[in-house]
Amino acid sequence: DAGITQSPRYKITETGRQVTLMCHQTWSHSYMFWYRQDLGHGLRLIYYSAAADITDKGEVPDGYVVSRSKTENFPLTLESATRSQTSVYFCASSPTSKPDTQYFGPGTRLTVL
Amino acid sequence: AQRVTQPEKLLSVFKGAPVELKCNYSYSGSPELFWYVQYSRQRLQLLLRHISRESIKGFTADLNKGETSFHLKKPFAQEEDSAMYYCAPSNAGNNRKLIWGLGTSLAVNP
Numbered sequence: 244d245a246g247i248t249q250s251p252r253y254k255i256t257e258t259g260r261q262v263t264l265m266c267h268q269t270w271s272h273s274y275m276f277w278y279r280q281d282l283g284h285g286l287r288l289i290y291y292s293a294a295a296d297i298t299d300k301g302e303v304p305d306g307y308v309v310s311r312s313k314t315e316n317f318p319l320t321l322e323s324a325t326r327s328q329t330s331v332y333f334c335a336s337s338p339t340s341k342p343d344t345q346y347f348g349p350g351t352r353l354t355v356l
Numbered sequence: 357a358q359r360v361t362q363p364e365k366l367l368s369v370f371k372g373a374p375v376e377l378k379c380n381y382s383y384s385g386s387p388e389l390f391w392y393v394q395y396s397r398q399r400l401q402l403l404l405r406h407i408s409r410e411s412i413k414g415f416t417a418d419l420n421k422g423e424t425s426f427h428l429k430k431p432f433a434q435e436e437d438s439a440m441y442y443c444a445p446s447n448a449g450n451n452r453k454l455i456w457g458l459g460t461s462l463a464v465n466p
Binding site for chain 2: 287344346348
């Protein structure tokens with residue numbers, strides 16, 4: 244489980260500020276994912292990445308930006324945070340050999356005031 | 357559209373009682389199906405996948421293609437089973453992506 248980490252674990256910010264959530268994995272998994280978890284909505288995919296420099300939108304990408312310059316890192320940036328982006332954010336990774344099995348980070352609880 | 361439904365938001369049972377968490381999916385083709393679990397203060401983790409036909413922590417799940425269901429069952433619930441359970445079929449067009457249900461919160465009472 245220590246193979247995928249997220250930072251910070253908790254973040255409070257204000258509307259309009261830029262926030263970056265970090266995700267790091269040590270397994271060299273090809274695929275990485277960002278989800279948000281909200282009551283009544285379950286897990287919703289924001290963005291995913293098949294490899295370094297390859298990213299694609301998920302269900303709810305608006306207001307978010309991702310990058311993947313290195314295989315092990317997949318940061319998620321909220322360019323101008325809004326209250327509706329208050330959520331718990333989970334990063335996950337998936338190995339090539341088991342494409343459907345995702346390994347999750349511990350989550351980041353983000354509050355936008 | 358591909359959808360997965362977990363009809364119970366909350367399921368409460370007593371210790372030692374059987375438990376069944378329901379999952380129905382609407383799908384074309386043959387998806388891979390998974391159950392993930394999130395214990396309190398822990399990260400989401402894979403519980404089992406139907407292709408493995410395994411029993412994990414006493415849980416089993418049978419794929420019923422006719423009913424398009426993948427219910428999770430355990431004959432004797434334990435208090436440590438209390439958690440949030442998510443059913444997640446793989447996306448038919450892209451098996452790297454999972455379609456997530458809204459989850460069922462299981463509470464096992466002493």
